[in-house]
Structure formats: structure tokens, C-alpha cells
Amino acid sequence: xxxxxxxxxxxxxxxxxxxxxxxxxxxxxxxxxxxxxxxxxxxxxxxxxxxxxxxxxxxxxxxxxxxxxxxxxxxxxxxxxxxxxxxxxxxxxxxxxxxxxxxxxxxxxxxxxxxxxxxxxxxxxxxxxxxxxxxxxxxxxxxxxxxxxxxxxxxxxxxxxxxxxxxxxxxxxxxxxxxxxxxxxxxxxxxxxxxxxxxxxxxxxxxxxxxxxxxxxxxxxxxxxxxxxxxxxxxxxxxxxxxxxxxxxxxxxxxxxxxxxxxxxxxxxxxxxxxxxxxxxxxxxxxxxxxxxxxxxxxxxxxxxxxxxxxxxxxxxxxxxxxxxxxxxxxxxxxxxxxxxxxxxxxxxxxxxxxxxxxxxxxxxxxxxxxxxxxxxxxxxxxxxxxxxxxxxxxxxxxxxxxxxxxxxxxxxxxxxxxxxxxxxxxxxxxxxxxxxxxxxxxxxxxxxxxxxxxxxxxxxxxxxxxxxxxxxxxxxxxxxxxxxxxxxxxxxxxxxxxxxxxxxxxxxxxxxxxxxxxxxxxxxxxxxxxxxxxxxxxxxxxxxxxxxxxxxxxxxxxxxxxxxxxxxxxxxxxxxxxxxxxxxxxxxxxxxxxxxxxxxxxxxxxxxxxxxxxxxxxxxxxxxxxxxxxxxxxxxx
Numbered sequence: 249x250x251x252x253x254x255x256x257x258x259x260x261x262x263x264x265x266x267x268x269x270x271x272x273x274x275x276x277x278x279x280x281x282x283x284x285x286x287x288x289x290x291x292x293x294x295x296x297x298x299x300x301x302x303x304x305x306x307x308x309x310x311x312x313x314x315x316x317x318x319x320x321x322x323x324x325x326x327x328x329x330x331x332x333x334x335x336x337x338x339x340x341x342x343x344x345x346x347x348x349x350x351x352x353x354x355x356x357x358x359x360x361x362x363x364x365x366x367x368x369x370x371x372x373x374x375x376x377x378x379x380x381x382x383x384x385x386x387x388x389x390x391x392x393x394x395x396x397x398x399x400x401x402x403x404x405x406x407x408x409x410x411x412x413x414x415x416x417x418x419x420x421x422x423x424x425x426x427x428x429x430x431x432x433x434x435x436x437x438x439x440x441x442x443x444x445x446x447x448x449x450x451x452x453x454x455x456x457x458x459x460x461x462x463x464x465x466x467x468x469x470x471x472x473x474x475x476x477x478x479x480x481x482x483x484x485x486x487x488x489x490x491x492x493x494x495x496x497x498x499x500x501x502x503x504x505x506x507x508x509x510x511x512x513x514x515x516x517x518x519x520x521x522x523x524x525x526x527x528x529x530x531x532x533x534x535x536x537x538x539x540x541x542x543x544x545x546x547x548x549x550x551x552x553x554x555x556x557x558x559x560x561x562x563x564x565x566x567x568x569x570x571x572x573x574x575x576x577x578x579x580x581x582x583x584x585x586x587x588x589x590x591x592x593x594x595x596x597x598x599x600x601x602x603x604x605x606x607x608x609x610x611x612x613x614x615x616x617x618x619x620x621x622x623x624x625x626x627x628x629x630x631x632x633x634x635x636x637x638x639x640x641x642x643x644x645x646x647x648x649x650x651x652x653x654x655x656x657x658x659x660x661x662x663x664x665x666x667x668x669x670x671x672x673x674x675x676x677x678x679x680x681x682x683x684x685x686x687x688x689x690x691x692x693x694x695x696x697x698x699x700x701x702x703x704x705x706x707x708x709x710x711x712x713x714x715x716x717x718x719x720x721x722x723x724x725x726x727x728x729x730x731x732x733x734x735x736x737x738x739x740x741x742x743x744x745x746x747x748x749x750x751x752x753x754x755x756x757x758x759x760x761x762x763x764x765x766x767x768x769x770x771x772x773x774x775x776x777x778x779x780x781x782x783x784x785x786x787x788x789x790x791x792x793x794x795x796x797x798x799x800x801x802x803x804x805x806x807x808x809x810x811x812x813x814x815x816x817x818x819x820x821x822x823x824x825x826x827x828x829x830x831x832x833x834x835x836x837x838x839x840x841x842x843x844x845x846x847x848x849x850x851x852x853x854x855x856x857x858x859x860x861x862x863x864x865x866x867x868x869x870x871x872x873x874x875x876x877x878x879x880x881x882x883x884x885x886x
Contacts, residue, residue: 273384274300276375280525281391284430286533287363288397293390295373296355302378305353309376314369321372327356368394398427399533401518407540413579414547415664415676418503420539422516425496433521437463438487438501440512462487462501466521466529505665508546514539547664547677550577555658555681562687566820569645571684573658576639585615585663587675590643594654611643616668630824649826650690655683694722695729697814697834708842713799717812717834720793726819728772731795733787734764735808738838770795772817772825807841
């Protein structure tokens, strides 16, 4: 009975012991073959072991079974025995051409730098046992096929090393082909090395100066180099494949506009790829062809921007102003776009004249020839900007004004190799000319302004507020005044009534002074501008020097302090008007609005009605209360 019970339990334990032993048994793995590699190029064959006992660093031995050896093995290389290689491999092992590279304690790779036809065969990776019992497999085999080298590469024209101007177009052509019975793919890479530079070692290790520009990978996709991706996305760098003679592929790389950083030694690299049985792509052959050296001559070394006339120009008001910008030093073989701007700093109407002040744009001509004007759009009808010759641009103001004085500069932005650059395309180089000082001979102008409130009845709510501004302009040339009316609230007193200046109570914060609000303006040409919508406002001219402001049906919001500002406008000999920049501010006039008689009668009326209502409510409440009490006593007697 006990024997019958023990047999199933013993069988289960034996089965579990067998499963555990199988789960931890030694296993050696190699890539699945056959692996096709090209003669003359390298072989890297990884081998790993797992499920072993003993030290973490395992030993490996490599054997080769040649196709014509009749199954006889040949020692190639070992990690533990320097005398392990057979005679055909001894010299190659000593030179390092054949070796074992260890990736980790239990993973190595067999490396053959240059495969030979006789290296074809079945390779065995063997791991000597370090286990307590002999379990699993201790070796694995993979077949390697060595195919002929048919990769060819050539170029049609080499670089001569002569300087190329910045912005010129660079075209490089490379031809490549492979003739293989196996299905292999071809990839092409154009790259650059820094001239006179190599690999430099430092604290961060080796830093290579080799840069991949653009490639067609093994899957026929175009891949730009990391440094050149932006230029590729902008269409500056392209790569196309054409069909050449005898089945060759012709690859053409174009750089639309070379830059100083493009200086270097260029090469073309062709690689042969094959898809291994494990579905991974492996590079099995590669050739690099030097195309030549390129030296880019920087545009800054030759570009020159000058403005004419030079130095200082003095004109009469109304005279034409002509400035010329000349651009020289542009390479004739480079088709470049130019953005030409005229900039001005300082004017007679600004607080800072001369080299100070803010620089503003007067006019510009874009690379496609479109002219646009700066903030002063009135100049578009009173001036012109033209391209008078190749590299020569003119700015003409038909009638100079005092506001046209200042320092003028011509600013030229060059888009080398880009005739019509996009709005986000950065300029290759921007250069400024020397400043031209423009002065105008102006006559002395005097302006005065005085505001007054005419005598009359008290101003009340609903009345018409009338204010007069006497503005005079004194000059020998035709002139006119431009008048503006402004208003701001009446400031409250700092110390209120009933508060002693010597009181211990802390004084209130000073009132906030509001900025004047523009109410209306009468322009120099007679046009009226109204800037408020809450009131009915009108402005007119009573005489040559007298200007009137009227606020109809005034409200309490219309009271405050009023003032007028006068600005002198002159007339040039051509009949055009210009701002002389001379201004004057009048005195402030205070406007109060009093209450109307109807408003004063309304106060006692409201008080009387409110009092009568209050007395009536009290009487009704008292009568109601007495009646309710009497009614309650009568009910109590019953």
C-alpha cells in the first residue's frame, strides 16, 4: 500500500528535477546561416553562452569546416590557448587580422578583417565545460558564404581646390554599381572632412570632423545628415539617382548655396547591404572615394556698401533730397537677392538730433523689387526708391521737410545664391554704409496759444460750454496753426476742509493726476477731428488766430480743466504742408457746472413727499393697533 502511494510522488519529483536541469542547461548560440559576406571585407560573427555553471568569464574556441575538407575541423582561434590556431590561421592570428573580441564574460565575436575565398565554410563556436554535469549543447555552427567583390565606385569630375564664392552652387556626381547573384542593396553617402583636421582626442574622447551630408540608404530613402537637416528641409541640399551606362547608378548631390562652413574635403561612400536570415540588414562591403577639396571664399571679404553724397548735405525746405546706395564686391557668378533699406536716426521734430534717438526705416526694396515705406506712409506719394543700375539704388524725397533731417544709412542684406528668398530665410550677410547727415535751412517760427472762457451766464447742466483759443504763428513763410483741445479732471485739494494742517492725523495720499484727454482738433487743412462720443462737440475757426470749442448739452462729465495746444505747419515752395515741429501750450481754464433751478426745486419736493408717506404710515399703524386691542377686550368680556 505504501509502495503504491510513493511511486507517483517519486515520479513527480524525478520529473521536476529533470525539468529544472533542462531549464538551466548550457546553451551556445550563433546567428542563423547561411551568412553571405564579401571577399576582402570583414566578418563579425557573434557567439554567446547561457545556462552555464562556474565563472562568469567563459572560454571560447572557434573551428572551421571548409566545404572541401570532408568534415575535418580546423582550429581558428581560442581565448585560452595561443597555440590553438592551425597553420593556415597562425600568421593571421598573430597579426590581429583574425581575432576574438570579447563583448562580455559570456559573449564574444570572431573577427576576420579581410575575408578570403578559402574562409568559406561552416564555423563552430565551442565553449569548454565548467559545469558540474554535462548538460545542454556546448557548441553551435553557422555557415558563411564568401562572395566575390563586385562593388564599383567612381566620380565624373573632381574638385580642383580653387576658391568658390559664398553662395555658389555645388554639384557633385558619384557613380556606383554591384554585380551579385545574391539580392543585395546599395547605399550612397556624400560627406565632408575638415581641411587640415583629423581626429582629436581630449577629455571627452575622440571627436571626428567627418560629417555626413546626405545619403540614399539601403531602403532607397533619402536621409540628410544631422547638421544638414535644416538645409535639406529648406530645399538647399538635394540628392537624386539617375540611370547610367552599363547598369550603373548615377547619384547627383546639389548644394544650392555654399557657406563658409562647407569648406573641406569631400568624399563619396558606397556600401553593399544584405538581409540576413534573422531579418537584419548587414553592411558587407564599403568603398570611399575622395572627390577633392572645396574652399569657400567669404562674402564679407569682398562686399562693400557706400552711400552718396558722403558727409553732410544742407538743403532748403522744399528742395528735393537725393541719396544713392552703391553695392559692390558681389560675385558675378552667384545669383544673389538683395534687400536694400534706407534707415534714419534723429530729426528736428524729435528730442534727440544727430547720432542719438531711435533709428527708423524710411523705405526698403525687397529682393523681388517691391518698394515699401516705413511709418511715414505719406512719403509713398512724396518720394521714390529705385534701382537705377546693377548694384545701385536711389532714394528721392521730392520735397524735403524739417522732419527729414537726421543721419541716413543704407543697409544691404545679401541672400547669396538665393534670388527670391523666403520670408524666414536668414540673410547671408548684412552690411551698413557710412552715415550721411541731412540738414535743412529753416526759418525761425514762433507759436503762442492762450485759452479763455468768454463772459456769460453761469454754466449749468445742459448748457453749452464755449471756449476760445487764440493761436498765433509768426514766420516769414506761409504757415498755419493746428489746434488741439484737451481736458482733464479738476484735482482735489490735498487737505480737506475742517482738517488742520498741524493735525496728528496722517495726511491723505496725494491725488492721482490723470493724463489730459484729447477732445477735438482742427487740423492745418481745416479738417475737424472729434475724439469723444459721450458729448456733442464742435470746433470752428472764428478768425485767422481765434479757434472755438463748443460742448453742447453739457453733462457733469464735461466739467474740468481745458487747454489748447497749437502746432505750426509750414508750406514749402511746391505747395506741400509740413510740420515745423514748433509747438505751444495754452493756460488751463477751469469749467464748473452748477445745478439748474428745476434741480433745486426737486430736492424739497422729494423730501416733502417722503415725509408725508412716513407720517401716513405711522398714523395707519397706530389706528390699526388700537382697533385690534379694543376688539380683543370685547371678545374677552363675552
